[in-house]
Amino acid sequence: MILFETDKKPLTFLLDQIENRDLALPDFQRSFVWDPNATRELVVSIIRSFPAGTLLRLEGGGNVFAPRAFEGAPDLNGKPAHLILDGQQRMTSLYQAFAGVGSHRFFLNIQELLDGQILDEAVEVYTSKRAKRWSTLERQADDLMLPLAQIRAFVDWKDEILDLREDRGEEVRKLKKQLNEIEKEFIDPVKLYNFPVTTLSASTPVEAVCTIFETLNRTGVKLSVFELITARAFAHDVRLRQIWDEAKDARPVLDDFDVNPYYVLQVIAVNVKRSPQRSVVLGLDVQDIVDHWDEAIEGLAESLILLRDECGVLVAKWIPYETMLITMASAWRSISVATGPAIGARRAKLARWFWCSSFAQAYENSGNTVTERDVPELRAWLEGGAQPDIVASFRFDSNRWRETTVRQRALYRATMALLMRKSPLDFYNAIPLSKPIIDGQAVDDHHVFPRKYLSDIGKSKTVDSVLNHTLIDRLTNSKIGGRAPSKYLGEMEQELGSDLHKILNSHGLPSDEDGPLFSDRFEDFLDWRLRHLERELADVTSGEVGPAVAPMEIELRRDHAQESEDEAALIDRETIDQLVAQFDHGDHRLFIDGFIDEVASWPDVRVRVGRSHSPDRRRIFFSRRGSPYGAFAWLQPRLGRARFRLDPQDAGPDSLAEVLGGKQPYKLRIGLEGQSALAEAINLARRAYDQATS
Secondary structure, three states, rough: OOOEEEEEEEHHHHHHHHHOEEEEEOOOOOOOOOOOHHHHHHHHHHOOOOOOEEEEEEEEEEEEEEEEEOOOOOOOOOHHHHHHOOHHHHHHHHHHHHHHOOOEEEEEEHHHHHHHOOOHEEEEEEEEOHHHHHOOOHHHHHHEEEEEEHHHHHHHHHHHHHHOHHHHHHHHHHHHHHHHHOOOOOHHHHHOOOOOOOOOOOOOOHHHHHHHHHHHHHOOOOOOOOHHHHHHHHHHOOOHHHHHHHHHOOHHHHHHOOOOOOOOOOOOHHHHHHHOOOHHOOOOOHHHHHHHHHHHHHHHHHHHHHHHHOOOOOOOHHHHOOHHHHHHHHHOOOOOOOOOOHHHHHHHHHHHHHHHHHHOOOOOOOHHHHHHHHHHHHHHHHHHOOOOOOHOEEEEEEHHHHHHOOOOOOHHHHHHHHOOOOOOOOOOOOOOOOOHHHHHHHOOEEEOOOHHHHOOOOOOOOOOOOHHHEEEEEEHHHHHHHHHHHHHHHHHHHHOOOHHHHHHHHHHOOOOOOOOOOOOOHHHHHHHHHHHHHHHHHHHHOOOEEOOOEEEEEEEEEOOOOOOHHHHOOOHHHHHHHHHHHHHOOEEEEEEEEOOOOOOOOOOEEEEEEEEEOOOOOOEEEEEEEOEEEEEEEEEEEEEOOOOOOOOOOOOHHHHHHEEEEEEEEEEEEEEHHHHHHHHHHHHHHHHHHHOOO
């Protein structure tokens, strides 16, 4: 339970705490950025006793986070009693205004108030250079300009001003009365102003501090976990920010790919505690971070080098899922301990895993949870164990490429990386693309068949498909314009000669002058590119890549009037054989839906077969209609086999009759995958029927 208390603290007390080094800021807080006029408006609100928000502070925060003084306040010489988590900008503004420090000075122009001006006009701000005009009491007395730095000592300031003006006779007595009224109306409200303050106890968990801070600071700069842990590490004399900068200097690839330093901490969390979840990262000991830092840096850097040099991820833009880096970096330890040919073999396995996971879109959701699952499986495989599910059962429907655009972000990026993995040449100098060339020549993904050209010929429906994209520099793309490929390729060939064909081949584009690109056959070009990508993806995944078998429906009925055992069978052998023969591709999901209205009869049954996108296990669900009670079985395809586990109480297939044996309606849903699973599903359904009717 999080302990906290909320009460009111006088503004003057808080300002004194800052001056006395008892109230400070955590080092992760951003620098003071308020405009002087915003501070002036806040001062006006304070004088008028308007609410100025709640402050949040942490008791004993200096024991957890590295503290720093408010800007302009005395340097810290120990651990402050409290740290401000929310309210930094307001308290810094007020401290600088009422302490007379910072780049500007604030005044209450009493003469203007006496002349009838409103308070908003009488609170004035000047640069410290211009404010020197009122640096002496004599000038302040002449102009009746009260520095806000003197507001808490107003009584003494008032007496000195009156002494300096005592030669003015009756006017001084009148001024004394006026200053007393000014004190009551404009000075006392500042002295009496209270801020609502919520104080978190010293026992508040770090994760809770982070969450509370972000909740209360929605309009400010988000608090990063890395910054939070950097502040904690600083308290242990560990300069995490400096260590990170040194790592980027030693491993430039980290800077090239703009790696988030939080990923380093997540890799460490996986290596130490087997989870990259935020709460786990926040709970890391500083010593764990120090001990495992170099291993995490090596894993991230080497994984990025593998992606860049062998997987076509030339720049950060083409990483399908950044969270995949955490899994790869955590698994890299299995490569770093290898020797001899095993190093290359394990690198090849990791690359294969990358391709399978990217095109299966395994990290589309809940990336941290997927990492928790994948790292043990991946490490085991790299070290000689069984293939991970994502690799062993990889399938991809190549027709998806026709509809893949930049909106399908990860799949689009993975495809572009696949096209770039064989060192594509730039269209300008016919040299391999690299980050310097990509940045220097503004190389980006552009249409092969230009949008304008396809629009002019009425074939713009699939213009944005990834099949119609490749990496082209800005100058070349400008020359291409909206012309047909045959036109711009002819000009390129005059300039590049035979190099043009090498360039096209390196981009996975047809280079034959009789081919679909040179002859402007768009549909044939898409087909050619799709076949090319099928071969490339099959090569890097060793999986099944091709168009899925079209979904189909088959109606199966049992004549309730039939009596014989053969005729009563749910599906006869001939039908089973026909179904199995039609689904030898294996990339299908089978559903058998039906209702058992009474034990002695079997209703109409519909078999629906459709493409499956996920290699994960399938659920078989037997339950009473309208009731959560039932039995569940899970199918996990393993080399064409199926395993069943039924609940409740580990019931096996033999107990299906118990589930189905009641007289009330039940729903039967069987979801399985693959050719053998199809036959097994049918057999299971027949068995359930036979048991239920025996």
